[in-house]
Amino acid sequence: MSGKYIAAAVLSFAFLPAAYAACDVTVESNDAMQFNTKEIVVDKSCKEFTVNLKHVGKLPKASMGHNWVLTKDSDFQGAANEGVAAGAANDYVKPNDARVIAHTKLIGGGEADSVTFDVSKLEAGQGYTFFCSFPGHWAIMKGSLKLGS
Template sequence: MKLKKIAACVLLSATVAPAWAACEATIEGNDAMQFNLKEIVVDKSCKQFTVTLKHVGKLAKASMGHNWVLAKTADVKDLAAEGAKAGPAKDYLNDGDARIVAHTKLLGGGESDSVTFDVSKLAAGTEYTYFCSFPGHWAVMKGVLKF
């Protein structure tokens, strides 16, 4: 009888777990052009997801700015090239580009910014990459978002 009660509690807790899933992540970028996380996992129970970027370095935005940009993996290279042409006044992103799922503003050392996006923008089975669009950073400063 005791085993049945334990099994029932385990099953109940397994069905309740998604209700308290964390629907946010904090990521740090530094002066060595690195994010501290290489992967972010979005729980399927989340309706919205918030990413907070903290630039933990000391260098100014003009020389070592960082942002967090989320897009389909297949679009990253083109978005980075086009963003470089957009320039620093636009945070190295083209305004209104539908390929960008979400992004923070460009930050200098000691600054932080958050972005919240609807998880409904993510498609199951699609590969997503987050990256920094500051010129030259995207090739090494990136990670995978799993949904």
């Protein structure tokens, strides 16, 4: 294959992102009770979406554990409150809570976890909140997720 054909092939791939949307995101959490993003947009062409949660801090999960929980905006407060009551053994997520669309397990410094969910569970125009349900964290460790075009 000549150089000009290779260049043409490489350039053609540069124009494919719309056809091959990123159907995953990496969210970092740290020892300062922060996520590295406040907004996630899920492309509606994705059948499934994966959130890769990484705890880039050093503190153990007993003192600075983080998870990633997704609910509708209207379900956020109730799911967060009941998650705290569910305790660490349940990753601070009420078991079988229908308000929770997806969640990772609770992780500590240096750990990671992922969750994959069906994008058909999301509705266009609906607001969604992602948050850490560790006690005291959800008040500031949160952001919005929306279904994009």
